[in-house]
Amino acid sequence: MSKNNSEFSVVGKRIPKLDAAQKAMGRAEYIQDIKIPGMLYGKILYSKYASAKIIKIDISKAMALPGVHVVLTGEDVPKKMKMGFYKDNPPIKKDKVCSFRDEVAAVAAISPEIAKKALDLIEIEYEEQIGIFDPEKAMEKDAPLVHEHTKSNVLKLPWNIHYGDVEKAEKESAFVVEDRFTTTGVTHCCMGTSGALALFDATENLTVYTNTQIPSLAQKDFLETLKILGLENKRVRVIKPIIGGGFGSKLDTYAYEHIAILLAYKCRKPVKIVFDRVEEFKATSTRQPTVTYIRQGCDKNGKLTFRDIRMILDNGAYTSWGATTPTVMMMPISSLYRVKNIRYNAKCVYTNNTYSQAMRGYGNPQATFAIESNIDMLAEKAGIDPIEFRRINQNVPNETTPQGFKITTCGLAECINEVEKELKSGIAKEKGVGVGMASLIHVGGGARIYKSDGCGAILKMDDYGKVDIFTGGTDMGQGMDNITAQIVAEELGLLAEDINVVHSDTDICPWDVGAHASRSTFVAGNAALGAAKKVKQKIQEFASKLFDVPAEEIKFKNKLVFVPGDQEKSMPIDKLLRKAHFSKNGTMLMADYFYDPDNESFGKDFKCNLSATYTFGVHGVKVNVDEETGKVEVLDYIAAHDVGQAINPLLLEGQVYGGVLMGLGYALTEEVVQKNGENMNANFRDYKLFTAKDAVNIKAPVFETADEAGPFGAKGIGEPGCVPTAPAVANAIYDAVGVRIKDLPITPEKVLAALKEKNG
Amino acid sequence: MKAFKYLSPTTVEEAIAFHDQHSETAKYIGGGTDVIVKVKEGWLEPDYLISLKKIGEMSELHKNDATGELSIGAMVTHATLEKSLMIQNEYPIIYDAVSNIGSLQVRNVGTIGGNLINAVPSADGAIPLIALDGIALLHGPDGERSCEVKDLFIAPYKTILKPREILKKITIPPQAPHTGSAYIKFGRRAAMELPLIGIGVLLSLGDDLQTCTRARICLGVAAPTPMRAFNAENLLVGKKIDKKILIEAGKIAANESKVRDSVRGKAWHRKEMIRVQVRRMGLKCLEIIKNNS
């Protein structure tokens, strides 16, 4: 499989995003742009309290407002209708609210203004109750229960592993360090806000236009909703408009989608709900805030002996996929560097905060922050240079980790070397300037967290040499469309622009588990490649008869089908396709392929080979710390990754740059500030997302280890960019001024307070 | 968002007349970067927005070379100030402040007058104009009056302007020779940032280039309205200025401030920033004076 980049025609080329012009010219259709005749506008009323009983709801005034078609309350929602993998979240709450984000009523009206006015007319009598907002306090015995029917605020989830013997290893360690690290809730900040449009046809089949990263699983959730409404045996069609950013925020179905369905069903008209920016901040999820207690040890030569981690996650009031992030945290905990003895226990705890969800890295950034900050502390205690320390413990190719992950290709060593070169290249150390680094491991070949990790693709060729490929994969801006086109074009000797990638409609596209786990290039890419190979074989068979040579001698390049070295035996592909089509017993060239990677779901003790391959990377950063103000300035950043093969270096760099900036925001500025469960900064003025002016100089070298399993050798790279950023920055700050900040984000206040404490 | 009518008078008198006609339901609009945000969010529900954009004289930026007086029309945008070489060279404190407001787009439409009249404690534009002893020229139904910029503010979102009164322009008296001025907005981001604290310092030195003849230490977000740290200023006037005395001035200014804890930042840190930045801006002033003489 390993091929030199120069042997490729389309793969490895910097081809701009296929829909870039459409987006730049404002022609891309987002959910905001979609209108259907007769459509009504839905709006949701949220709770006024973090925790309260609902005593009475009076909707009469809202119903009486001209232009209002339907007002729904919890009474109208069938009891069985619950969302999330824990099924603890009804789309509209009935007797009790458990967070400010709780939906208490919804309206459909002829205009968004009237819908909003109707919300103001709904009268609700609450009886406020004591809430609980700190997950550690929520674990205490006499803490108020977020959900009265549970015995404890701790969710019953089995996040526990112990490989080897941690206690014994600790006794035998020469050096041990332990500490407590915390991370806060940050949010995805998608430029396109959330929204959904639901409509029923005359026979009660449902179509939902929605921003989703999981069209097939969303279809399943919506079918479930129909079933609960008594609509058995109906069809659900999910259409994705162009999505303005996902980052994990769209990996579940949400109240607004189910409410749009309920409203549309009740009023027999299409209903659209679109979030405004404040709603986007308040009613979408955050990354899991975590409290991590970590102990690591090494022998006198710096070889890691054990890693022991206990973690508490703020689940918020309801449970979405966020509560499963400990399964992904297990990956860096068990497999970043070579550590034989591993113990990990995680507790997800209900609080009256907003509920947390998947976000780029899926737990990995939180775990890596604790591990990699602590690694630097351990290296210091052992008296070993932090780069050398990592080298002593680095992962190597062809090794199985304690959790059973089979590492095949691994470019961690190359990444460490590259980052070292960059960090040491600076001139003599100035006051307040420091460097830091951190490594990452992430799934790079899918992740079997669902029964199937597969993706389907259907490919057809027309009479003009063009391809339509219908893929289960989802483009949400990350470039799945380009990758698919480039892979198919490479295989069939075409140009990327000859390939039309259709990924928007469950009526047309095959099944896929979703755009998560950095899997689209690997899994959807392999699905597309599989379909292309099948079509290629059919063309070869046809051309073999035509040219009278064995099929395998037929090659494809520059839109030609030819036999190398024989000028007579060559034909433009479109001509050949027409020949195939318009001859007696003619044929059209089409193929389908379903690719499900060779990876495993969690077995006993969570052991398995979760991914078909793993992505590695090392980030290095140089910072300047103003010792009088505590302000941290990022001077330089390098993010080196082993990506297998860059299918499109331009988009790959885009993923890395975007990831790093998201990671820097996580490290330094971003935080959803919740005061007793209430979001205090639901706007871009006070939610400190990095701006263009804050963007830093990032170098993004890639190492191409050409993975056997990947399409043309590629591994996933969607998430890694934001995984080791925060610990790299924390380590650099320590190097610069000698204070270690263990709580994100690292604000000037925290740095200055630590400096004052250190300097007395 | 409530619908409104947009009126475009071409003289101050006409604008006031429009406002008279529609009384309570009208509101002046400059660049609209504060007004429209409030209308969109439902805090303001005017039936009429009276734009001051077409009143030519209000967009004039002019320095009278004979008198040395600077005149800034209230409708002059931050971008106009930022790009003016005269401002860059002679009024660095104005440049420091306006060149870091919001984003390029905001600076292209947002005006200095709107920034003052919106009257938030974090208004970047207010600090330099106070430091420069700016005079605000107001025009209302009863004619013109003027006041010092520092006396414009009563409370957050509240100025001394009477109903229908318009801020026409701000004049800056001639600056003494050997004057340096500087401003810093301390925030967490490089753009789209309200200051956690804003610090402006202006120093004039005597002919010995050492003794302070005038000192202005102005603080934003340090109190409900932009404020001057009079005690710190008094410490400096008449003294020889060096790092040591600037450190002392920083301490005094920090103590004079009425900073508070908020979601955006902690009071103790704000105080620290005043302490540190008064010194730094003071040193910057000395640097500017040195370079210009």
Ligand SMILES: Cc1cc2nc3c(=O)[nH]c(=O)nc-3n(C[C@H](O)[C@H](O)[C@H](O)COP(=O)(O)OP(=O)(O)OC[C@H]3O[C@@H](n4cnc5c(N)ncnc54)[C@H](O)[C@@H]3O)c2cc1C
């Ligand atoms: C994204 C964004 C970022 C921002 N960043 C900053 C920042 O970094 N620093 C900062 O200080 N501000 C910032 N602002 C606030 C705002 O841009 C400034 O205050 C700007 O100078 C306001 O000017 P304007 O012309 O747009 O005012 P407008 O919105 O037009 O008016 C503001 C108020 O003043 C009144 N008014 C305007 N002109 C006159 C006049 N001549 N006479 C009488 N009344 C008048 C209006 O009736 C209104 O009450 C930001 C705003 C936005 C939207």
